[in-house]
Amino acid sequence: MSSLEQIASCVSGYDPDALPVEKAQEFIRRFVPRVETVEKLPLRAALGRVLATDVVSPIDVPAHDNSAMDGYALRGTELSADGPTRLRIAGTVLAGQPFEQRVAPGQCVRIMTGAVMPEGLDTVVPQEFCQVEGEVVTLPAGAVRPGDNRRLRGEDLARGRPALSAGKILRPADLGLLASLGQAEVPVLRRLRVAFFSTGNELRSIGEPLEAGCVYDSNRYTIHGMLQRLGVELLDLGVVRDDPQALEAAFRQAAESADAIITSGGVSVGEADFTKQMMARLGEVAFWRIAMRPGRPMAFGRIESRGRQAVLFGLPGNPVAVMITFYAFVREALLAMGGATPQPLPLLRAHAEQSLRKKPGRTEYQRGIVRQVDGRWQVRITGSQGSGILRSMSEANGLVVLHHDQGHVAEGELVDVLPFEGLI
Structure with a gap:
């Protein structure tokens, strides 16, 4: 396992006192380990789990050419281009009941x-395009072309082709896909286990009396x-007080x-530097x-106790800063540690409804309300952007991402927005 010093030597421009967001993300990606333990679960228990191995289709799906709709099956070569096509109905084909009879030229079958x-x-x-009189069906010219409305054997998945790749987080469609292959169980990686706590003498848990100068701990809930x-797994x-013994016990x-x-x-x-001291004493930690x-401010590294190691993310104390740093650094890292293949979060381009002040040389995340006006996306800031104003996150439906080299934004200028829907 690489040390923090070894990783730092591989990250160009590494400066712990002025580390760009992208460099911190690269550092974390290089450092975090992956879960390797595999377990098998029934399909209905596998939603949201990480697929441990590639799945290759053992069968053709569908297993035969079949009809994509209710109608009449025929030979495409018998369709008339100049006028209606008339064919005699040779029988009816139902789903799940093969039709053994031979269909002669000039005939068709009713099919489901x-x-x-x-x-x-x-x-x-x-x-709906056909006119039936007794045993004869009349088809209008140009209603379909040869090959229309037929699902081909193996069209969804052919035998031997990859169906799902390891590292995929299983969604409802994936469970259905596995069921279509006849798989009752699926190999997944064990869940990542994450411990968390807040530090500070001023913090109180819900239900405790709130003395002067104290605040309720909101960070653990977010x-x-x-x-x-x-x-x-959580x-x-x-809440851990700023006390060396209490902090050591919690970290261990x-x-x-x-x-x-x-x-x-x-x-x-x-x-109070007890937390920093304890992080450094029990492990290998960089303070950024x-x-x-x-x-x-952020701490990152590993903590060790009794031969076991855990990756450490030491986040700031202000409520908004906790959430922003989690989404900027921790979320993707935890997905990767759990064996998933993280995908970049999609950014939406929206027009700023007001000018935004921004200094180049840092990445800023401003809380915004994005909406569609006259067919185009627009975004406005929620108001005061202080890192302790959690209301700004509650009112927002996205983050305006002002990138490292970006400067002031003029009203009407396009900016990147990270939508909350599906994220928060």
Whole structure:
């Protein structure tokens, strides 16, 4: 396993006192380990889990050419280009009941959706286009072309072709796809275990009296919610006071029980330094000042106790900064640790409804409300952007991402927006 120093030597322009967001993300990607333990689950228990191995189709799906709709199956070569086509009905084909009778030239069959196409027939005319009189069906010219409305054998998946790739997070369609291959179980990676706690003497848990100068701990609830979206196993260690013994006990319990540890608070300049000292004493930790707003201070590395190691993410204490740094750094890292293949989050381009002040040399995440006006996307800022104003995240439906080299934004200029839908 590479050390922090070895990773730092591989990241060009590494400066822990002014680290660009992209460099911090690269550092983390190079450092984090992956879960390797595999378990087999029934399909209905596998939603949201990470596929452990590639799945290759053992069969053709569909297994036969079949009809894509209710209608009449015929030979495409018998369609008349100059006028109506008249054919005699030789029988009816139902789904799940093969048609053994030979269909002679000049004949067709009534066929239902999903029914196997009789030998020699390659085209289906929808029933709404047909006129039936007794045993004769009349098809208008130009209603279909040869080969229309037929699903080909193996059209969905051919035998021996890859169906799903390892690292995919299984969604409802994937479970249906696996079921179509006849698979009752699926190999998945075990869930990632994540421990988290807040630090600070001023924090109180809900239900405790709120003395002067104290605040209720909101960070554990936002972190809990963000982690739930990732489908990891959670270990909430509560609020830990700025006390060396309490901090050591919490870090040791987390390292012995989890793959990753997330803390909030205790990494800023000027704060009680017990948390920093304990991080450094129990493991290998880098303390960064990241060129971003909000969320400048951050710690990253690993903690060890009794031979077990866990990756550490030491996040700032301000509520908005916690969420921003989680989405900028922690989310993708945890997905990768759990064996998933993370995909870049999609950015939406929207017109700024107001001018935005921004200094080049740092990445800024401003809380915004994005909407569509006269067919184009527009975004406005929620108001005060202080890193302690959690209301700004609650009111927003996206983050305006102002990139590292970007400067002031004029009203009407296009900006990147990270939508919250599906993320938060």
